[in-house]
Amino acid sequence: MSRPRTSDPAWVRWTLTGLALTALALVIVLPLAAVFVQAFERGWQAYRDAIVQPETVSAIELSLLAVGISVPLNLLFGLAAAWAITKFQFTGKNVLTTLIDIPFGVSPVISGLVYVLVFGAQGWFGSWLSAHDIQIIFAVPGIILATTFVTFPFVARELVALMESQGTEEEEAALVLGANAWQMFFRVTLPNIKWGVLYGAVLCTARALGEFGAVSVVSGHIRGQTNTLPLHVEILYNEYNYAGAFAVASLLSVLAVITLALKKLLEWKTSQERI
Amino acid sequence: MSIEVQHVRKVFGTHEALKDVTLRIESGELMALLGPSGSGKTTLLRIIAGLDLPDRGTIRLHDEDATRSTARDRQVGFVFQHYALFRHMTVFENIAFGLRVRPKSTRPSERDIVLRVYELLKLIQLDWLGDRYPSQLSGGQRQRVALARALAVEPRVLLLDEPFGALDAKVRRELRQWLRRLHDDLHIASVFVTHDQEEALEVADRVAILSDGNIEQVGTPEEVCRRPANAFVEEFLRDVNPRSLNQRVS
Numbered sequence: 001m002s003r004p005r006t007s008d009p010a011w012v013r014w015t016l017t018g019l020a021l022t023a024l025a026l027v028i029v030l031p032l033a034a035v036f037v038q039a040f041e042r043g044w045q046a047y048r049d050a051i052v053q054p055e056t057v058s059a060i061e062l063s064l065l066a067v068g069i070s071v072p073l074n075l076l077f078g079l080a081a082a083w084a085i086t087k088f089q090f091t092g093k094n095v096l097t098t099l100i101d102i103p104f105g106v107s108p109v110i111s112g113l114v115y116v117l118v119f120g121a122q123g124w125f126g127s128w129l130s131a132h133d134i135q136i137i138f139a140v141p142g143i144i145l146a147t148t149f150v151t152f153p154f155v156a157r158e159l160v161a162l163m164e165s166q167g168t169e170e171e172e173a174a175l176v177l178g179a180n181a182w183q184m185f186f187r188v189t190l191p192n193i194k195w196g197v198l199y200g201a202v203l204c205t206a207r208a209l210g211e212f213g214a215v216s217v218v219s220g221h222i223r224g225q226t227n228t229l230p231l232h233v234e235i236l237y238n239e240y241n242y243a244g245a246f247a248v249a250s251l252l253s254v255l256a257v258i259t260l261a262l263k264k265l266l267e268w269k270t271s272q273e274r275i
Numbered sequence: 276m277s278i279e280v281q282h283v284r285k286v287f288g289t290h291e292a293l294k295d296v297t298l299r300i301e302s303g304e305l306m307a308l309l310g311p312s313g314s315g316k317t318t319l320l321r322i323i324a325g326l327d328l329p330d331r332g333t334i335r336l337h338d339e340d341a342t343r344s345t346a347r348d349r350q351v352g353f354v355f356q357h358y359a360l361f362r363h364m365t366v367f368e369n370i371a372f373g374l375r376v377r378p379k380s381t382r383p384s385e386r387d388i389v390l391r392v393y394e395l396l397k398l399i400q401l402d403w404l405g406d407r408y409p410s411q412l413s414g415g416q417r418q419r420v421a422l423a424r425a426l427a428v429e430p431r432v433l434l435l436d437e438p439f440g441a442l443d444a445k446v447r448r449e450l451r452q453w454l455r456r457l458h459d460d461l462h463i464a465s466v467f468v469t470h471d472q473e474e475a476l477e478v479a480d481r482v483a484i485l486s487d488g489n490i491e492q493v494g495t496p497e498e499v500c501r502r503p504a505n506a507f508v509e510e511f512l513r514d515v516n517p518r519s520l521n522q523r524v525s
Binding site for chain 1: 324325326345346347349350351352353355357359360361362363364372373376377424425427428
């Protein structure tokens with residue numbers, strides 16, 4: 001195999017590759033390995049004990065609940081937003097595109113505080129909510145709201161890019177052939193974007209599981225009630241329960257690795273879709 | 276089935292794509308919309324199909340006002356410039372699509388759908404390609420599949436947007452003649468958009484020459500060549516090989 005003439009000399013390539021790999025090892029592989037080493041420091045039994053604790057189990061359940069509600073919601077919102085942005089021309093389209101990116105732009109802490117300002121006891125709807133005995137802040141609904149807000153852009157952004165590259169010709173062809181709007185969506189649009197939808201859902205899930213800042217503000221850290229997995233890790237850590245903290249952290253890490261693998265697979269699938 | 280375009284105007288933002296266009300295409304006629312890019316020919320085709328709505332003017336299909344009816348209700352066959360085949364469906368399913376999406380009351384039985392699709396596959400001489408996907412086909416094959424898909428619903432008019440634009444010269448030549456014969460067998464009104472003078476003069480019964488949102492002249496290929504209506508038409512047709520008039524396929 002002949003080397004392209006424009007490529008750099010061997011030592012440059014090796015140095016650059018070496019630097020990149022060292023950085024990768026220091027910043028990513030080492031800490032990830034440390035999580036598992038710490039988690040299993042006192043053996044498998046201690047690891048298992050840390051995870052089956054009722055407070056940990058309830059944190060797992062709450063995290064799964066938040067994911068189970070926020071991800072489907074964001075799939076729906078994301079599909080609707082991407083559909084509107086890519087298939088129609090309307091005034092305010094740029095505003096909508098910008099609004100979608102807001103959760104990426106603002107710090108998660110702000111995202112949480114916004115909900116406290118709106119729904120908290122001193123907030124705009126605070127007195128009304130307490131009069132009707134509805135609690136959002138320091139309760140599960142607040143956690144779900146904050147998670148949904150923070151993870152909103154993932155599905156929408158992925159789908160806007162994908163649907164823009166695909167254009168509207170196939171939809172127009174379906175219309176001319178007599179399809180109604182539902183048939184057009186389910187027979188033409190959705191099959192064309194299905195891997196993109198899954199990709200967005202995977203990213204959204206990963207972020208929802210790991211969300212700390214926004215959830216931390218609205219949660220109130222009530223053990224066994226409003227503690228998600230990341231919050232629980234922090235509590236255990238602050239109590240010098242390192243084995244427990246790292247055991248729970250290792251759960252999140254495993255989920256992250258699975259997500260990464262899925263993401264890679266789906267990236268490959270969507271790249272095929274774009275052709 | 277005739278097509279009538281009356282005083283149609285269409286504006287995109289600040290650009291006046293069609294100014295005041297009136298055109299009648301008779302049943303059984305093959306009409307070419309010829310003009311340089313940006314002259315409004317594709318816009319006119321999309322308005323006839325119902326994919327765009329005119330700002331002013333009316334569209335009549337078979338002497339019925341169709342201006343307000345949707346693309347779905349107009350029963351037109353439309354072949355897109357880049358074919359717009361459904362990429363996740365096989366050739367067979369692409370062609371069957373228009374039949375499958377019909378409401379239950381008018382949808383043919385599965386057996387009739389299969390028969391109809393094979394009939395069309397034979398017509399486009401690709402009956403061995405039914406289970407392929409669009410990405411596995413050549414440009415000329417895609418073009419013919421797009422045509423079969425449009426014909427499956429037995430359209431009242433056939434509209435083609437730059438049907439040969441993306442093909443190489445030899446395939447283009449074959450498909451032109453094939454389209455001409457196909458049109459003669461179908462007895463419907465057909466309109467195709469092209470920027471290629473020779474193509475228009477060689478295939479069409481009549482040619483409508485557009486420039487800058489206006490129709491400059493409508494006539495048979497002989498008429499527009501021998502008696503151009505104005506300086507633009509004369510200029511636009513000047514470099515055409517005179518042989519293309521004699522090479523007409525019939």
